[in-house]
Amino acid sequence: MNRTAIRTLQRFLADNDRYRGKIDGIRGPKTLAAVNASLQTHADRLPDGAERWSDRRRAIACLQLACREKRIEVGPIDGLWGPQTEYAVDVLATLQETGSKPAPWRDQAPQDANPNGWYREAELEQTLGSPTRKPPMVVVPCPWKLALAWDLNTCPSGIGCHEQVADSLARILDRAHDHYGPQRLKELGLHRYGGCYNKRRKRGGTRWSTHAWGLAIDWDPAHNKLKWGRDRARLARPEYDTWWRLWEEEGWVSLGRTRNFDWMHVQAARL
Known part of the structure; x- marks a missing residue:
């Protein structure tokens, strides 16, 4: 309790x-x-x-x-x-x-929308270029106060992402802020920002991470660890249903919702 x-x-x-x-x-x-x-x-x-x-x-x-x-x-x-x-x-x-x-999550599959035409992971290198080169980046301001998950005293003003996903990200952040408000977002741990662009391969894998193109964001990693499933991850709880709906309506994919691991991770790339 x-x-x-x-x-x-x-x-x-x-x-x-x-x-x-x-x-x-x-x-x-x-x-x-x-x-x-x-x-x-x-x-x-x-x-x-x-x-x-x-x-x-x-x-x-x-x-x-x-x-x-x-x-x-x-x-x-x-x-x-x-x-x-x-x-x-x-x-x-x-x-x-x-x-x-909340809607019964076991009765509903995550939305499979793709209104922005996001590429599949397998297409990213061909369409967006090598992950070894830094992509064209835009900083999207966040309407609530963020704190770096590993250093809560550091508060970035926005999220640096690939320019192709910037407008979509801005819409999602605005809608989340309008729905929850800054106090509730903090209570839910959604101020704990785990990063976007990171030139690296997938943890536990050999392929390049979508982070390497600035297409993925991690939220509150301490409470949504890589190997945790729905039984442990905070972002799997019912109070986050609207949060995920806002992302999915823009075509972003939650690995937690689709694969039941890495609940911190959401990406603008289809699996």
């Missing part, structure tokens, strides 16, 4: 007129009092002995009840933070933020 989950809990309690403090993700006295009041109201839905649970476990139970109220499958009300509860709370957070539950 992290601060994001506690903020979700605080919003639920506030919506039910039990909490009037800050939505700060801190499980302080006001939050605890609101949790206890809420659980007392729903005592008939709790197992025997719940009154002896720790404050943390009671807070989780309150979140589980909140999910039940919104008809989100959460499992038993046991106050334990397992995978089902974590997923259900993510769905609840998305519902609070957007007014609707």
Whole structure:
């Protein structure tokens, strides 16, 4: 249970007129009092002995009840933070933020749009030139404050990319900013910029990376590592559905969404 989950809990309690403090993700006295009041109201839905649970476990139970109220499958009300509860709370957070539950990702394939006519990876050297030569670059300003993922005190003003993808990237960044806002983007870790242009081959492979043409961007690499799949990567969570939709509508490809690895990576090149 992290601060994001506690903020979700605080919003639920506030919506039910039990909490009037800050939505700060801190499980302080006001939050605890609101949790206890809420659980007392729903005592008939709790197992025997719940009154002896720790404050943390009671807070989780309150979140589980909140999910039940919104008809989100959460499992038993046991106050334990397992995978089902974590997923259900993510769905609840998305519902609070957007007014609707995220689309079931296992029922939908990523969009296969290509409105900008991006080349396939195998065509890049023939169409855009050798990856050993630096491509024509443009710096696209970012409408929210970025920080280098490996040095958060360094804040680039924009993203340097191949000139052919600059207009598309600018549209995506503007739409993401309009949808989420700067505070939510930071909460989601989407200010943690992992780089675009990098003259190198694919990690774990022999072919040139799309980074070598300035066609790919990495986001929040510390929480979306190369070999991590949907069960671990942060960018695989439901609250990022709109983020990925914005990229896919412009024809960019998420390796996480299509291959279930390297969730940090999105590219303007077809596989």
